[in-house]
Amino acid sequence: METGSRTAAGKEMLKLDPRTKLAILITVGIIMMSGKLTGIEYILRLICTCVPFLLLISVKLYKTAVISALILFATVLCEGFVIPNTKGILNLMIMIICGVISRFGPGYICGWYVVRSTSVSEFVTVMERMHFPNIITIPMSVMFRYFPTLKEEYLSIRDAMKMREIGQSIKNPFTYIEYILVPIMMSTSQIANDLSAASLTKGLGAGRKRTHICSIGMTCIDYILIAAMAAMLVIFFVF
Amino acid sequence: MIEFSNVTFSYEAVRRDGENEEAAGVKDLNITVKDGEFLVLTGGSGCGKTTVIRLINGLIPAYYNGEMTGTVTLGGRNIRDMSIYDISGQVGSVFQNPRSQFFNVNTTDEMAFAAENRCLDPDEIKRTIKSTAVSMRIEDLLDRNIFELSGGEKQMVACAGINVLSPEIIVLDEPSSNLDHQAIKKLAGILRSWKEQGKTIIIAEHRLFYLKDLADRMLVMEGGRVTAEFGADKIPELSYERCEELGLRPFVLKEIPFMRKDEKKVCGSIELKDFNFTYKDKMHSISIPELEIPEGSITAVIGNNGAGKSTLVRNICGLEKRCKGIMRFRGKSLKPKGRLHNCYMIMQDVNHQLFTESVLDEVMLSMTDKSLGEDEKAKKAMDILIELGLDAVAEMHPMALSGGQKQRTAIASGLASEKEIIIFDEPTSGLDLHHMKLVADQMKRLKETGKTVFIVTHDYEFILRCCDRIIRVDKGMIGDEYDLNEKTVGKLLDFMNINDGGNENV
Numbered sequence: 001m002e003t004g005s006r007t008a009a010g011k012e013m014l015k016l017d018p019r020t021k022l023a024i025l026i027t028v029g030i031i032m033m034s035g036k037l038t039g040i041e042y043i044l045r046l047i048c049t050c051v052p053f054l055l056l057i058s059v060k061l062y063k064t065a066v067i068s069a070l071i072l073f074a075t076v077l078c079e080g081f082v083i084p085n086t087k088g089i090l091n092l093m094i095m096i097i098c099g100v101i102s103r104f105g106p107g108y109i110c111g112w113y114v115v116r117s118t119s120v121s122e123f124v125t126v127m128e129r130m131h132f133p134n135i136i137t138i139p140m141s142v143m144f145r146y147f148p149t150l151k152e153e154y155l156s157i158r159d160a161m162k163m164r165e166i167g168q169s170i171k172n173p174f175t176y177i178e179y180i181l182v183p184i185m186m187s188t189s190q191i192a193n194d195l196s197a198a199s200l201t202k203g204l205g206a207g208r209k210r211t212h213i214c215s216i217g218m219t220c221i222d223y224i225l226i227a228a229m230a231a232m233l234v235i236f237f238v239f
Numbered sequence: 240m241i242e243f244s245n246v247t248f249s250y251e252a253v254r255r256d257g258e259n260e261e262a263a264g265v266k267d268l269n270i271t272v273k274d275g276e277f278l279v280l281t282g283g284s285g286c287g288k289t290t291v292i293r294l295i296n297g298l299i300p301a302y303y304n305g306e307m308t309g310t311v312t313l314g315g316r317n318i319r320d321m322s323i324y325d326i327s328g329q330v331g332s333v334f335q336n337p338r339s340q341f342f343n344v345n346t347t348d349e350m351a352f353a354a355e356n357r358c359l360d361p362d363e364i365k366r367t368i369k370s371t372a373v374s375m376r377i378e379d380l381l382d383r384n385i386f387e388l389s390g391g392e393k394q395m396v397a398c399a400g401i402n403v404l405s406p407e408i409i410v411l412d413e414p415s416s417n418l419d420h421q422a423i424k425k426l427a428g429i430l431r432s433w434k435e436q437g438k439t440i441i442i443a444e445h446r447l448f449y450l451k452d453l454a455d456r457m458l459v460m461e462g463g464r465v466t467a468e469f470g471a472d473k474i475p476e477l478s479y480e481r482c483e484e485l486g487l488r489p490f491v492l493k494e495i496p497f498m499r500k501d502e503k504k505v506c507g508s509i510e511l512k513d514f515n516f517t518y519k520d521k522m523h524s525i526s527i528p529e530l531e532i533p534e535g536s537i538t539a540v541i542g543n544n545g546a547g548k549s550t551l552v553r554n555i556c557g558l559e560k561r562c563k564g565i566m567r568f569r570g571k572s573l574k575p576k577g578r579l580h581n582c583y584m585i586m587q588d589v590n591h592q593l594f595t596e597s598v599l600d601e602v603m604l605s606m607t608d609k610s611l612g613e614d615e616k617a618k619k620a621m622d623i624l625i626e627l628g629l630d631a632v633a634e635m636h637p638m639a640l641s642g643g644q645k646q647r648t649a650i651a652s653g654l655a656s657e658k659e660i661i662i663f664d665e666p667t668s669g670l671d672l673h674h675m676k677l678v679a680d681q682m683k684r685l686k687e688t689g690k691t692v693f694i695v696t697h698d699y700e701f702i703l704r705c706c707d708r709i710i711r712v713d714k715g716m717i718g719d720e721y722d723l724n725e726k727t728v729g730k731l732l733d734f735m736n737i738n739d740g741g742n743e744n745v
């Protein structure tokens with residue numbers, strides 16, 4: 001699973017505006033993280049559980065979609081129907097396991113979807129449309145590019161550790177982290193240096209207007225989805 | 240026209256990653272580059288050629304700080320009166336490391352990036368990208384994830400980005416360092432088309448063979464000064480011997496003599512059996528039912544990008560647990576885990592395998608023998624460091640060393656772990672003649688101590704210098720394997736497909 005990359009053209013069935021994606025992410029995050037297990041909030045939670053499934057389907061990751069949907073529904077249903085009927089240690093265990101998965105899982109999947117389905121230039125375009133200053137936009141857009149870089153670096157470092165037969169993570173967690181972090185910081189700061197230099201020679205000047213080749217725009221579906229998200233939040237907070 | 244008059248520049252501080260060597264300044268430089276000229280800058284590491292490039296594309300003084308006297312003018316304007324944004328419209332840059340020159344993740348976005356920054360009309364940009372891709376025959380590289388591309392493909396994307404904006408001046412800083420011969424050929428083709436369009440091209444490079452028919456003029460630099468100059472009429476006369484004298488990589492690879500006489504002593508062999516492996520992305524795989532490699536020799540693993548060279552050595556090394564293959568080595572049958580105990584790989588980017596705070600610690604970290612005390616370990620480590628000429632820097636932080644010293648530190652830790660098979664992944668990429676020779680000598684020393692060495696490489700000159708055996712990987716299978724001697728040199732040269740000096744138009 002690659003993060004930080006837009007899927008190639010034609011791979012997405014539904015192209016959402018990045019603002020819609022953010023609205024979905026925030027709504028699902030809030031409702032799943034803090035929703036109660038009874039009444040209207042529980043129904044909202046059930047609805048939100050479907051969202052990751054639909055998003056994954058829209059980027060054609062059918063297998064991941066089905067598996068994650070099964071897990072998420074199982075945990076949410078457990079919370080609704082099993083937890084009230086159990087007691088003691090069993091109750092506690094189910095509550096902790098289901099709680100962690102159902103509260104963090106959907107938000108995680110939505111976040112992953114946002115990063116994966118939005119290209120750097122789409123992100124920059126939208127941030128500019130929303131009148132964010134460059135000082136915020138540019139570092140954040142570089143972050144997008146950094147996820148896959150970090151992954152590449154991490155994998156090579158892990159290989160190097162295997163060859164040295166050092167840093168077994170279980171025996172010595174702190175040494176392990178040190179051995180991973182030191183080379184990562186060194187090589188990423190080098191990459192960041194080169195990257196800034198390269199961007200400067202391509203005319204990424206502060207405070208200047210840019211044009212964009214990506215077409216970003218709110219469609220009918222975007223408005224419907226944003227309205228739906230707003231409605232859910234209103235219900236969630238009012239009732 | 241670009242004009243340097245009495246330019247002296249020195250960098251303000253030594254960079255902590257030890258690249259001060261590479262980034263040495265320039266002294267009293269007087270260079271005039273005419274419009275439409277193809278100028279090659281060459282010379283050993285630290286000769287100042289990168290600084291010249293940076294003075295032209297505006298990174299000096301905008302990004303790199305230092306002290307500068309004299310003037311550099313672009314088309315009559317002093318660069319000090321221009322912002323880097325102004326310069327970036329006139330000068331396009333291609334950098335050495337394809338990994339770190341892209342701002343975007345998507346290739347099409349990256350090609351558009353410079354043009355977007357100049358506020359060109361989006362529809363116009365899209366049209367230009369399309370026509371550029373067609374003329375460069377890289378339609379298949381559009382709308383891809385940068386992280387899935389090979390080094391050669393990334394350099395193609397960088398060149399395409401320049402074509403979209405089409406500046407009058409193009410500077411390139413060692414663009415071929417990470418490329419195989421096929422990719423270099425493509426690069427030469429692009430350079431040719433730029434030359435035909437009348438662009439002014441300034442290229443800093445160690446590997447000269449692909450520039451033979453392109454260069455109008457070549458400047459050899461040393462210690463920040465120009466020490467020799469050759470016009471288009473003189474470049475074809477530069478023989479292998481003359482290049483060697485000047486400390487340069489040769490212009491014509493065919494001329495490199497094969498001069499090794501060392502008798503080969505084969506004491507045993509390493510056998511690989513059933514090396515079948517496919518990555519999860521199903522893109523790269525190898526299938527090698529049987530392969531025999533003489534023990535105690537230096538084997539070059541060659542092949543085009545994506546042929547499976549890295550996959551093969553990763554499997555030999557035991558880094559892929561799912562590989563069911565067996566390696567027979569000194570009477571033992573080794574599975575991946577066992578191979579990890581016996582093999583050590585020096586990666587292309589050695590920064591990934593240096594973990595500790597001093598060179599000595601780095602070497603001691605590899606000594607897993609519990610019967611040794613700390614003092615004994617330190618003594619043994621020092622012996623290894625002396626052998627590799629690293630004793631003077633034993634207390635330094637590995638990250639403060641030069642590239643070559645880092646590589647030797649990694650070798651030292653491989654030696655300390657007493658592994659018998661040492662694998663190198665492109666150890667000479669981006670090295671000048673002098674440093675390449677040092678690495679070749681290092682390989683020979685490893686062989687003398689009885690180690691078996693594998694080298695993944697594209698460097699023909701380097702292979703001639705030290706390798707005994709060639710394994711050519713093709714589409715995940717062994718395409719060819721032979722001992723390197725007078726008779727087989729021609730075969731190797733044919734594969735490298737460079738008899739023509741890389742002047743074929745692609």
